[in-house]
Amino acid sequence: MGRAQRAFEAEDCGPDEQILAIAHFQDRAAFAQLFNRFAPKVKTYFLRMGAREEQAEELAQETLLAVWRKAWQFDPERASAWSWIYTIARNLRIDALRRERHAHVIPPDPEEAPTTPEQALDALEGEAGVRRALQQLPTDQAEILRLAFFEERTHSEIAEQLGLPLGTVKSRIRRATEKLRGSLEGFH
Template sequence: MQDPLPPAAAAMSPDDLLLAVGRARDRAAFAALFGHFAPRLKAYLRRLGADAQGAEELVQEVMLLVWRRAETFDPAQASAATWVFTIARNRRIDALRREQRPEIDPDDPALVPDPVEPADRTLETAQDSGRLRAAIRALPPEQAELLRMAYFEDKPHSAIAVERGLPLGTVKSRLRLALDRLRKALRDPS
């Protein structure tokens, strides 16, 4: 069971209790302050949208800040209640910001850079790309254009047929011929 508060602390106003904590680190005054504000803060934080556990944790944080910063309280500027509830509101805002901006996980695959490709592989890729471009240039212009539309512009065969005014079967057969020629050209590096 909790020790009862000294009668002097129980009779003091919240402003006087906060001043006693700030000036003399009076534990009995802080206990009375805690007993007065903790349930009110929890209800206030719940109205601001905090869940029960979150509100409880925020009350603990707020009251710890009250203990640490009590010497900065100035009754000429605000009442103890205004001062304490302002701290609570600010801590709630901080908590919401933390929830909306989660910490970055350095091991997140999206943040890990792609591995550097070995120089020989880079050279090989460049050579393959050059051979492919040369093979496409060697195609008849109409087949090269159909390839460009189908594979580089990602157009469906039916859209190409409409755009070119060709039957769908003709578009497909010309693309098949173009791909066969490319395969042969890339297989035979003459």
């Protein structure tokens, strides 16, 4: 490990090599160099995307910590270091926006509750239709929808909990919602 690790610790290593050093050796010096190089760029990206100063700082740190934790997933043949880090940053920003949106959800107005027996029956039939449509989904898709919509988990949280790649989680949610939409098309 000594000679290979020393090669990664060289000051002139590029970001790809620094991420690989983190992945293979948990190289703190490589991480420090990568952090110094990318944290300001990532923070600027978050600021341009509308984040507040303290939120941009926090998300930039969270992004670089994710780089440390996920360095083993980096493949320089599939993406450059910046593209890979940007993707992590973008996904964290989306997750942050979702959390903010859910934090500001206003509970339904009791005045909008069904007032006639017909409205109450329609609401119950609607719920039953959704339940039947959910039962027709493959188990993996139903589970992901339950986590996403009923437990309000972010895509990243679901991926981590189920041990799946983030792209798999997103595609299963998309396929499941398309199937639900198809099952509920004629229903009003």
